[in-house]
Amino acid sequence: MSLTSIGDLARGFVLQRQTAALKAETVRLSSELVTGQASDPARALRGEIGPLAAIETSLARIAGWQNAAAGAGLRLDAMQAALAVVDDAASGLGAALALASSPGNPQLLATAAADARGKFATVIGALNARAGDQTLFAGPATAGPALAPAETILADLAAATAGATSAADIAAAVDHWFDDPAGFQTQAWRGSSAPAGPVPVGPGESLHIGATAADPALRETLKGLAMAALLDTMPLAGAARADLAGIASERLLGAAPERAGLAARLGVAQGALAAAETRNAAEATGLGIARQGLTGADPYAVAVELESAQTQLETVFTVTARLSRLSLADFLR
Numbered sequence: 001m002s003l004t005s006i007g008d009l010a011r012g013f014v015l016q017r018q019t020a021a022l023k024a025e026t027v028r029l030s031s032e033l034v035t036g037q038a039s040d041p042a043r044a045l046r047g048e049i050g051p052l053a054a055i056e057t058s059l060a061r062i063a064g065w066q067n068a069a070a071g072a073g074l075r076l077d078a079m080q081a082a083l084a085v086v087d088d089a090a091s092g093l094g095a096a097l098a099l100a101s102s103p104g105n106p107q108l109l110a111t112a113a114a115d116a117r118g119k120f121a122t123v124i125g126a127l128n129a130r131a132g133d134q135t136l137f138a139g140p141a142t143a144g145p146a147l148a149p150a151e152t153i154l155a156d157l158a159a160a161t162a163g164a165t166s167a168a169d170i171a172a173a174v175d176h177w178f179d180d181p182a183g184f185q186t187q188a189w190r191g192s193s194a195p196a197g198p199v200p201v202g203p204g205e206s207l208h209i210g211a212t213a214a215d216p217a218l219r220e221t222l223k224g225l226a227m228a229a230l231l232d233t234m235p236l237a238g239a240a241r242a243d244l245a246g247i248a249s250e251r252l253l254g255a256a257p258e259r260a261g262l263a264a265r266l267g268v269a270q271g272a273l274a275a276a277e278t279r280n281a282a283e284a285t286g287l288g289i290a291r292q293g294l295t296g297a298d299p300y301a302v303a304v305e306l307e308s309a310q311t312q313l314e315t316v317f318t319v320t321a322r323l324s325r326l327s328l329a330d331f332l333r
Helices: 008-035 050-100 106-127 150-160 167-179 184-188 216-230 238-254 256-295 299-324 328-332
Strands: 199-202 205-207
Touching: 050 106, 050 199, 050 216, 050 238, 050 256, 106 150, 106 216, 106 238, 150 167, 150 184, 150 216, 167 184, 167 216, 167 238, 199 256, 205 256, 216 238, 216 256, 238 256
Parallel strands: none
Antiparallel strands: 199 205
16 A cells, blocks of 8 residues: 655645635635625625626616715705805895885985995805805806906996986986896806706706896896995995985895795705705615615624634644654654
8 A cells, every 4th residue: 555645845735825814714704794794795696796886887877866966965955055155145134225215314325325336246256156066056157157247247237327316317327227128148158058068966856956147037136236235336326326225225125025935946855955965865775774684794604604713723824833843853752
């Protein structure tokens, strides 16, 4: 009978290979025990990865919708904040002008007129606000401002109202400039009149954010602010100044329901967006549970395998230590 054996060097290589394999198995099982997920889903599913691939595709699609919804939510929140600035400026100035337009308040009227110019600039700045790298009220043309600078608009309005001597004439000239395509649309508007594209936020669901600085509600507010701002520079008699202040006040306060309606439209969009995000989150949770059912590791079975692998590794270490102490001298004694 022949006896087959391996040399010391080969035995060392075999032990090293066994040690490395058992260490890798211990690391794999430890990871599965901690995460609760199989380290090799394809192996756990015995190659039947079709259902898992479908779940992963659906989760990726939902993640895309959620990212788009988050961007739309940020935009809507910023637009609501900008509209709040516009409404505060318009309502406050409207009330101040109503008080200043009453007889016997020339100093109060002068103060309100000076304040109106700053309020007009504040509103133009709010309508030119940006969220991230996008202008809020410019429609699809999000790279640049929605409106020309406030001083540019007021200079154009001063030229359009030159020669007018009564409050009614100035108000009519301002109305004409804002309504005439050659006026506001050409000289002040910097955005795009094309409708903004829909934002997909769910399966078959899209969100339309169509509010712009050219919206009739905002344009009516800008008319009142412009009339009030012209009070600071127009050479008008005292009675005419008071009349123009009264007209501007009526425009600003009268446009309040339209501003509220615009804010309400954005609020409806925010509600629809929140509902879509909730549905997407619920679907993602369900798919995550289904994925866990496919790729989850049985903690009891993994713990048993880990204990076995650790025992084998300790055995290899023990054998290696004993073999390293063998010598010919000890054998001959």
